[in-house]
Amino acid sequence: MKKRNCFIGQSGGPTAAINASLAGIIAECIDTKQFDHVYGMINGIKGLLEHKYMDLLQNFNTLEKLDDLKHSPAMYLGSCRYKLPTYVEDSQTYDLLFQTFEKLNITDFYYIGGNDSMDTVAKLSQYASIIKSPIRFIGIPKTIDNDLMGTDHTPGFGSAAKYVATSMLEVAYDSSIYKLNAVTIVEIMGRNAGWLTAASALARTKYNDAPDLIYLPEVPFIKENFLNDIREVFKKKRSVIIAVSEGIKTEDGEFLDSDSQYAKRDAFGHILHSGTGKVLETMVYKEFKCKVRSIELNVLQRCAMHIASKVDLDESFDIGRYAVKTSMTGKTGVMMVFNRVNNQPYTIECDFKDVSQIANMEQRIPIQWINKKHNDITKELYEYLYPLIQGEVNITYENGVPCYANIDHLKQD
Amino acid sequence: MKKRNCFIGQSGGPTAAINASLAGIIAECIDTKQFDHVYGMINGIKGLLEHKYMDLLQNFNTLEKLDDLKHSPAMYLGSCRYKLPTYVEDSQTYDLLFQTFEKLNITDFYYIGGNDSMDTVAKLSQYASIIKSPIRFIGIPKTIDNDLMGTDHTPGFGSAAKYVATSMLEVAYDSSIYKLNAVTIVEIMGRNAGWLTAASALARTKYNDAPDLIYLPEVPFIKENFLNDIREVFKKKRSVIIAVSEGIKTEDGEFLDSDSQYAKRDAFGHILHSGTGKVLETMVYKEFKCKVRSIELNVLQRCAMHIASKVDLDESFDIGRYAVKTSMTGKTGVMMVFNRVNNQPYTIECDFKDVSQIANMEQRIPIQWINKKHNDITKELYEYLYPLIQGEVNITYENGVPCYANIDHLKQD
Numbered sequence: 001m002k003k004r005n006c007f008i009g010q011s012g013g014p015t016a017a018i019n020a021s022l023a024g025i026i027a028e029c030i031d032t033k034q035f036d037h038v039y040g041m042i043n044g045i046k047g048l049l050e051h052k053y054m055d056l057l058q059n060f061n062t063l064e065k066l067d068d069l070k071h072s073p074a075m076y077l078g079s080c081r082y083k084l085p086t087y088v089e090d091s092q093t094y095d096l097l098f099q100t101f102e103k104l105n106i107t108d109f110y111y112i113g114g115n116d117s118m119d120t121v122a123k124l125s126q127y128a129s130i131i132k133s134p135i136r137f138i139g140i141p142k143t144i145d146n147d148l149m150g151t152d153h154t155p156g157f158g159s160a161a162k163y164v165a166t167s168m169l170e171v172a173y174d175s176s177i178y179k180l181n182a183v184t185i186v187e188i189m190g191r192n193a194g195w196l197t198a199a200s201a202l203a204r205t206k207y208n209d210a211p212d213l214i215y216l217p218e219v220p221f222i223k224e225n226f227l228n229d230i231r232e233v234f235k236k237k238r239s240v241i242i243a244v245s246e247g248i249k250t251e252d253g254e255f256l257d258s259d260s261q262y263a264k265r266d267a268f269g270h271i272l273h274s275g276t277g278k279v280l281e282t283m284v285y286k287e288f289k290c291k292v293r294s295i296e297l298n299v300l301q302r303c304a305m306h307i308a309s310k311v312d313l314d315e316s317f318d319i320g321r322y323a324v325k326t327s328m329t330g331k332t333g334v335m336m337v338f339n340r341v342n343n344q345p346y347t348i349e350c351d352f353k354d355v356s357q358i359a360n361m362e363q364r365i366p367i368q369w370i371n372k373k374h375n376d377i378t379k380e381l382y383e384y385l386y387p388l389i390q391g392e393v394n395i396t397y398e399n400g401v402p403c404y405a406n407i408d409h410l411k412q413d
Numbered sequence: 414m415k416k417r418n419c420f421i422g423q424s425g426g427p428t429a430a431i432n433a434s435l436a437g438i439i440a441e442c443i444d445t446k447q448f449d450h451v452y453g454m455i456n457g458i459k460g461l462l463e464h465k466y467m468d469l470l471q472n473f474n475t476l477e478k479l480d481d482l483k484h485s486p487a488m489y490l491g492s493c494r495y496k497l498p499t500y501v502e503d504s505q506t507y508d509l510l511f512q513t514f515e516k517l518n519i520t521d522f523y524y525i526g527g528n529d530s531m532d533t534v535a536k537l538s539q540y541a542s543i544i545k546s547p548i549r550f551i552g553i554p555k556t557i558d559n560d561l562m563g564t565d566h567t568p569g570f571g572s573a574a575k576y577v578a579t580s581m582l583e584v585a586y587d588s589s590i591y592k593l594n595a596v597t598i599v600e601i602m603g604r605n606a607g608w609l610t611a612a613s614a615l616a617r618t619k620y621n622d623a624p625d626l627i628y629l630p631e632v633p634f635i636k637e638n639f640l641n642d643i644r645e646v647f648k649k650k651r652s653v654i655i656a657v658s659e660g661i662k663t664e665d666g667e668f669l670d671s672d673s674q675y676a677k678r679d680a681f682g683h684i685l686h687s688g689t690g691k692v693l694e695t696m697v698y699k700e701f702k703c704k705v706r707s708i709e710l711n712v713l714q715r716c717a718m719h720i721a722s723k724v725d726l727d728e729s730f731d732i733g734r735y736a737v738k739t740s741m742t743g744k745t746g747v748m749m750v751f752n753r754v755n756n757q758p759y760t761i762e763c764d765f766k767d768v769s770q771i772a773n774m775e776q777r778i779p780i781q782w783i784n785k786k787h788n789d790i791t792k793e794l795y796e797y798l799y800p801l802i803q804g805e806v807n808i809t810y811e812n813g814v815p816c817y818a819n820i821d822h823l824k825q826d
Contacts, residue, residue, distance in 0.1 A: 074586035173487035389813035400802035
């Protein structure tokens with residue numbers, strides 16, 4: 001009988017849950033008994049083009065090892081930021097990839113990632129269709145931004161949301177201790193979509209009503225309204241806590257920090273939008289002359305496995321399993337999605353959609369889920385978010401710190 | 414029989430463990446059966462001067478409630494930043510305080526805090542001695558900075574250290590995923606003492622050797638050496654992770670960020686040293702033109718109860734209990750301390766020292782615990798730090814976020 005092997009890759013930015021999806025795919029590959037080899041591309045499709053891959057079944061041959069993988073942050077297989085050219089632009093790259101697939105008897109290709117990764121899945125499956133290759137290409141979504149179309153929510157979002165809510169709660173307690181007027185600004189990731197910033201509202205408990213104000217990139221940021229909002233909160237309390245998305249924009253559509261001295265740039269000169277908190281800090285201080293602090297949650301919000309959402313990790317694992325089940329039925333060119341069957345009790349089912357209908361689009365918060373004053377979320381959005389952060393995970397600790405997977409293979413040349 | 418009551422206060426900056434010491438004091442007050450009322454000053458000695466206090470036995474009459482308090486971050490009683498004048502400068506303040514003590518039949522006064530709080534304990538006990546008041550004044554240390562003299566370490570430090578080590582580990586995993594040269598700078602609290610920055614070394618596991626470089630305020634920061642250090646690490650790996658104390662200084666003793674555009678100021682115009690990471694980010698980018706990111710752990714390192722150290726919380730509770738036992742023997746004008754009896758197995762005993770010999774001094778890292786290149790810590794320092802972050806705490810979660818104490822009393826006018 002001819003050998004049957006598959007590839008798994010990870011791409012884009014890390015989340016706490018992306019390894020859970022990898023573990024789910026491997027677990028199902030083992031259970032189906034259909035594959036001789038389950039290869040992992042190292043550093044995504046870019047690594048594959050350099051013939052960098054590893055045999056995953058050797059490393060993950062027990063349930064315990066898969067469970068450890070499920071509870072490791074970042075990306076076990078490494079990532080790449082690589083936009084696959086179209087085959088019209090560059091047919092050589094496609095030739096190279098499909099030669100590799102043929103040489104390794106690849107029948108199924110699983111790619112876990114965000115929008116750019118889904119674009120890769122769409123292009124590869126279209127090319128396979130043209131050359132009549134039988135290889136199935138399946139996309140598994142992940143992003144802390146929750147901005148992929150076609151799915152109720154994305155794997156990885158719930159864990160980031162739980163980190164944001166927990167940190168916001170702890171910051172609110174921290175800010176409560178002094179008897180003086182103070183404004184604390186928490187800057188949260190999300191360039192165009194405010195889902196993660198909205199999740200700060202989950203910090204509200206019977207004893208905590210922070211954040212007092214929430215500013216999202218879906219609606220314009222108006223300085224006068226912002227300062228008035230703070231003034232209103234000061235009438236009721238001393239400590240004002242604000243959640244703000246890094247990507248808030250003025251009415252003219254300008255990022256708030258675009259001409260800021262705090263705007264950071266990456267190695268390619270692209271502005272990294274993470275000076276927004278600092279810009280607001282200065283704005284508030286000038287107006288109120290009170291204690292002001294801005295806190296940037298930074299990458300911690302996407303890698304803090306120690307406070308991951310159990311619902312998120314379990315779903316991310318399940319969607320990985322379901323991706324294999326889906327390709328076994330012969331499907332290709334699809335992205336796995338979640339459908340919310342019910343909210344009380346929260347019930348999700350896995351499904352799939354045509355990836356070409358999903359890739360390169362952006363799912364933002366519907367305007368009716370933002371309050372009229374544009375400084376908070378509605379009850380409907382709260383209820384949408386709430387189930388996604390439920391449950392805590394059991395991390396193994398060794399010597400006082402979490403015990404995460406061996407990623408030495410990512411450090412080699 | 415005459416009524417016997419006591420006061421407890423908290424002061425200075427918050428830590429994850431300061432409520433554990435409060436819980437320990439209350440628990441022992443209950444067990445001794447010596448007190449009719451255990452009063453908590455609201456917002457420290459400053460609140461007491463305004464007659465703000467509460468009856469703690471009413472709120473914490475069960476072990477379960479005390480356990481919840483032990484696992485709440487920030488400061489249940491609120492804080493103040495207030496330097497008690499000397500009685501020569503201002504005898505009225507002393508008159509007012511001791512009149513309140515007399516009116517309320519106070520026999521024992523417990524004050525949990527850092528250096529300024531120990532100064533308060535020293536002054537009050539000296540004044541009591543002068544006026545022949547029998548009231549006992551006991552200081553219970555706390556600070557994430559670990560910079561109090563006379564004690565092996567301070568309550569609150571271990572939990573902050575565990576947060577720093579865990580976050581550093583997760584940042585290292587996050588930084589491992591791309592195949593490109595990158596420098597990640599993690600800025601950690603500590604203005605003059607580098608203990609917390611040193612604790613980042615506890616992130617090192619069998620699979621992680623980050624941080625690659627550690628810069629402490631105890632030794633001068635030399636730009637050329639810093640850039641050379643990075644160059645050396647780049648010879649071995651792509652992703653360089655750096656832990657840096659906010660308080661590093663040049664050879665001239667200038668804070669690195671003192672003339673920085675990123676230097677923040679508090680409401681009184683005091684520079685808050687937290688632009689150091691940004692200053693280094695620019696420095697590194699100019700030299701290496703690679704991806705550079707700075708991460709400021711900010712207040713999260715002092716309030717993240719969800720990743721507190723069990724050793725720290727248990728010790729903080731115990732030292733609170735021991736404070737009551739100590740005052741019951743008639744001691745006054747002392748600060749409770751830890752003596753390390755043994756390191757393997759780690760064994761601590763509670764003791765006390767004359768607070769006037771301790772207050773207003775600063776315990777920094779001994780120079781022999783910093784490596785010769787001034788870019789890492791020694792094995793001896795690692796072994797000192799290591800026991801303090803052991804063990805995890807069981808936090809109660811409700812609706813996906815931690816369930817912390819009711820602090821509504823801090824929000825009132």
